[in-house]
Amino acid sequence: MSxxxxxxxxxxxxxxxxxxxxxDVAPFWLRFGLDREHGGMLxxxxxxxxxxxxxxxxxxxxRAGWTYATLFRRVERRPEWLDAALSCVRFLRDHCAxxxxxxxxxxxxxxxxxxxxxxxxxxxxxxxxxxxxxxxTGEAEWRERALGAFATFLRYQHEPGHIAPKVEPTxxxxxxxxxxxxxxxxxxxxxECLGDVEVLGRTLTQWAKAACDAIVRLFVKPDLRxxxxxxxxxxxxxxxxxxxxxxPGHAIEAAxxxxxxxxxxxxxxxxxxxxxxxxxxWERGWDREHGGLLxxxxxxxxxxxxxxxxxxxxxxxxxxxxxxxxxxxxTGDPRYAEMHRAVHDxxxxxxxxxxxxxxxxxxDRQGRPTTELKGNMWKGPFHLPRQQLVCWEILEGxxxxxxx
Amino acid sequence: MSxxxxxxxxxxxxxxxxxxxxxDVAPFWLRFGLDREHGGMLxxxxxxxxxxxxxxxxxxxxRAGWTYATLFRRVERRPEWLDAALSCVRFLRDHCAxxxxxxxxxxxxxxxxxxxxxxxxxxxxxxxxxxxxxxxTGEAEWRERALGAFATFLRYQHEPGHIAPKVEPTxxxxxxxxxxxxxxxxxxxxxECLGDVEVLGRTLTQWAKAACDAIVRLFVKPDLRxxxxxxxxxxxxxxxxxxxxxxPGHAIEAAxxxxxxxxxxxxxxxxxxxxxxxxxxWERGWDREHGGLLxxxxxxxxxxxxxxxxxxxxxxxxxxxxxxxxxxxxTGDPRYAEMHRAVHDxxxxxxxxxxxxxxxxxxDRQGRPTTELKGNMWKGPFHLPRQQLVCWEILEGxxxxxxx
Numbered sequence: 001m002s003x004x005x006x007x008x009x010x011x012x013x014x015x016x017x018x019x020x021x022x023x024d025v026a027p028f029w030l031r032f033g034l035d036r037e038h039g040g041m042l043x044x045x046x047x048x049x050x051x052x053x054x055x056x057x058x059x060x061x062x063r064a065g066w067t068y069a070t071l072f073r074r075v076e077r078r079p080e081w082l083d084a085a086l087s088c089v090r091f092l093r094d095h096c097a098x099x100x101x102x103x104x105x106x107x108x109x110x111x112x113x114x115x116x117x118x119x120x121x122x123x124x125x126x127x128x129x130x131x132x133x134x135x136x137t138g139e140a141e142w143r144e145r146a147l148g149a150f151a152t153f154l155r156y157q158h159e160p161g162h163i164a165p166k167v168e169p170t171x172x173x174x175x176x177x178x179x180x181x182x183x184x185x186x187x188x189x190x191x192e193c194l195g196d197v198e199v200l201g202r203t204l205t206q207w208a209k210a211a212c213d214a215i216v217r218l219f220v221k222p223d224l225r226x227x228x229x230x231x232x233x234x235x236x237x238x239x240x241x242x243x244x245x246x247x248p249g250h251a252i253e254a255a256x257x258x259x260x261x262x263x264x265x266x267x268x269x270x271x272x273x274x275x276x277x278x279x280x281x282w283e284r285g286w287d288r289e290h291g292g293l294l295x296x297x298x299x300x301x302x303x304x305x306x307x308x309x310x311x312x313x314x315x316x317x318x319x320x321x322x323x324x325x326x327x328x329x330x331t332g333d334p335r336y337a338e339m340h341r342a343v344h345d346x347x348x349x350x351x352x353x354x355x356x357x358x359x360x361x362x363x364d365r366q367g368r369p370t371t372e373l374k375g376n377m378w379k380g381p382f383h384l385p386r387q388q389l390v391c392w393e394i395l396e397g398x399x400x401x402x403x404x
Numbered sequence: 405m406s407x408x409x410x411x412x413x414x415x416x417x418x419x420x421x422x423x424x425x426x427x428d429v430a431p432f433w434l435r436f437g438l439d440r441e442h443g444g445m446l447x448x449x450x451x452x453x454x455x456x457x458x459x460x461x462x463x464x465x466x467r468a469g470w471t472y473a474t475l476f477r478r479v480e481r482r483p484e485w486l487d488a489a490l491s492c493v494r495f496l497r498d499h500c501a502x503x504x505x506x507x508x509x510x511x512x513x514x515x516x517x518x519x520x521x522x523x524x525x526x527x528x529x530x531x532x533x534x535x536x537x538x539x540x541t542g543e544a545e546w547r548e549r550a551l552g553a554f555a556t557f558l559r560y561q562h563e564p565g566h567i568a569p570k571v572e573p574t575x576x577x578x579x580x581x582x583x584x585x586x587x588x589x590x591x592x593x594x595x596e597c598l599g600d601v602e603v604l605g606r607t608l609t610q611w612a613k614a615a616c617d618a619i620v621r622l623f624v625k626p627d628l629r630x631x632x633x634x635x636x637x638x639x640x641x642x643x644x645x646x647x648x649x650x651x652p653g654h655a656i657e658a659a660x661x662x663x664x665x666x667x668x669x670x671x672x673x674x675x676x677x678x679x680x681x682x683x684x685x686w687e688r689g690w691d692r693e694h695g696g697l698l699x700x701x702x703x704x705x706x707x708x709x710x711x712x713x714x715x716x717x718x719x720x721x722x723x724x725x726x727x728x729x730x731x732x733x734x735t736g737d738p739r740y741a742e743m744h745r746a747v748h749d750x751x752x753x754x755x756x757x758x759x760x761x762x763x764x765x766x767x768d769r770q771g772r773p774t775t776e777l778k779g780n781m782w783k784g785p786f787h788l789p790r791q792q793l794v795c796w797e798i799l800e801g802x803x804x805x806x807x808x
Binding site: 302371373 | 448450451456457458459512516517518519520570571572574575576644645706707708709711712713714715717765766768769774775776777780781
């Protein structure tokens with residue numbers, strides 16, 4: 001859909017998305033992060049790209065593999081992008097599994113085991129990397145690995161006993177939003193690359209739909225105008241610190257995952273819900289005093305326990321840029337254009353490092369960087385390049401086609 | 405020792421320590437935190453003392469029990485202080501153990517299990533509470549419980565296999581400063597209350613000395629002018645994020661624990677080392693731009709991974725007030741008077757809530773509160789009242805006698 005806002009800002013936004021992706025962000029990690037000695041991606045980089053810590057995030061072997069294979073598929077078949085993606089998936093395959101076969105959370109530069117965590121998000125990020133590399137190369141191995149990693153993810157999430165809960169479940173049983181969001185986006189990304197195949201007896205579209213249904217049934221609260229992060233198994237609110245904790249950027253990310261699914265399936269009710277999720281969580285997260293999205297807020301406006309809740313992180317702003325632009329393109333509603341303008345302009349003025357490229361990751365509430373790090377075990381080539389690519393494709397009206 | 409600084413500021417400092425302890429901090433938690441229905445102490449309180457979360461920290465049943473029993477012993481035999489301490493230790497005894505007997509990390513208000521952690525710090529804080537209540541009441545039960553809890557702590561720390569390491573020990577073995585600090589201060593606090601008795605075949609003084617020796621041998625680095633938080637088992641620096649991470653307030657706390665032991669045993673070399681620890685970590689932690697102590701810094705001045713490293717927390721300032729005042733009283737050196745003046749004046753202007761009492765816990769780098777919370781699972785009646793009591797006693801020249 002073309003709108004006055006999209007026409008008016010098109011050139012400027014393409015510069016900030018397409019051009020910054022191609023000239024700054026994608027080259028930054030190839031130049032400084034790609035490990036030409038041991039393979040895979042280093043993400044703990046300082047302001048000038050210098051390596052601060054040689055330990056490798058397993059999440060980021062998958063996420064970076066996905067990013068570069070996706071650029072190769074959706075932008076241009078540049079050999080250096082495919083080489084980077086292959087380096088990441090080979091490092092994943094050869095060096096990132098623990099003794100049980102479950103993927104680790106961190107490994108040394110040369111792939112020795114460091115840390116295992118209870119969750120299976122390393123598997124979901126490996127799955128999307130394998131799938132994108134399969135779609136880029138046609139090699140059958142990566143297709144099998146993608147389906148295997150997603151099956152492992154699903155088994156851990158849905159068969160009880162695999163993931164030990166942090167909080168005693170007989171006292172206070174709870175379920176989280178994150179695993180359902182990851183199920184949704186992983187099914188979507190796999191479907192884009194492998195077609196709508198079956199995993200554990202259901203098609204990828206059915207896994208995506210089950211996740212949308214669970215999110216709407218359990219976590220979306222019209223009476224409270226909020227999207228919860230953690231609820232009791234029946235969806236009721238747990239009136240304690242963790243139960244009241246809202247993560248606006250995270251819920252806004254969920255909103256655009258749902259809108260993507262709604263647009264594909266033509267589910268108007270789901271699209272409406274996804275827009276409400278965006279509306280409510282924008283309302284709860286946007287900092288009226290200093291601008292930007294607060295990291296955490298409390299359902300009832302009480303203080304939250306996390307002492308850094310007031311900070312402004314890069315990724316919620318990336319997710320909000322996608323969600324508001326997609327909502328505007330979907331509805332034509334100028335209200336979403338104004339939200340997109342607010343988050344784009346606030347972010348653009350603060351996150352990019354004009355001297356050395358890429359973005360700072362962590363700002364204080366007033367919007368000043370609190371560290372010079374360009375990456376760590378949590379920040380690397382994922383949220384920012386994904387946002388730049390998706391927003392570029394939305395502007396050019398081809399996001400539904402490329403991501404279908 | 406009397407010095408010009410101590411004479412000049414005595415009245416003012418007594419107001420901020422003795423008077424604020426007796427009129428503000430000790431009453432605050434009795435009034436708002438003490439749970440008259442289920443026993444024990446609630447610590448998740450808002451600015452006006454309102455209960456924000458009814459979950460209970462097991463650490464704080466021990467820490468609050470120690471605080472109020474210690475006020476009863478070292479300040480005045482007020483029945484309400486002993487009642488509060490008894491309420492905490494009874495809640496600990498009756499409601500805080502997991503199925504294996506190991507203490508939990510959090511429980512519900514009425515004592516149902518919520519979270520267990522790998523560490524045994526709940527045991528060390530229980531031990532000092534039981535010991536202080538024994539010294540206050542003479543009841544044998546609390547003496548036995550104190551010795552039992554400390555023995556459990558020591559077994560977990562010193563017998564391998566009890567605490568699963570976070571990082572794969574065959575790849576990167578490491579040891580931390582915290583368990584040794586806790587061994588030292590727990591042995592000291594138990595000795596003060598129970599005399600120099602034996603636990604697991606060694607006297608409390610021997611356990612304290614073993615901890616001092618380990619801290620000096622492994623974590624104190626004269627060539628780097630730093631106290632490490634985590635090192636390889638041979639004391640060498642691990643050149644990664646976690647290995648380079650310095651926690652100046654924590655190391656300064658360790659410094660005064662060592663100085664306390666050195667003054668008691670007359671170990672002049674240990675006293676000198678403890679003063680160097682204070683000097684180096686003040687140099688590394690004091691924020692020359694905005695004042696106050698930074699939470700984390702990097703050994704080599706690189707960016708740290710923790711995005712809230714720039715924040716100013718209450719407790720490092722409490723520990724630095726004790727350490728600088730004790731160092732000044734020990735040496736008469738005006739340099740420590742100036743350090744005490746700096747941390748006292750900076751803290752006094754920012755942390756206390758002039759309207760509703762007690763202290764804010766978390767300031768941004770510039771010194772503004774980032775949350776109104778008065779307490780949570782990490783903040784409650786411990787670091788602040790301990791600092792007020794210890795500094796008051798130092799000013800009146802009786803800290804060695806009360807804490808011996």
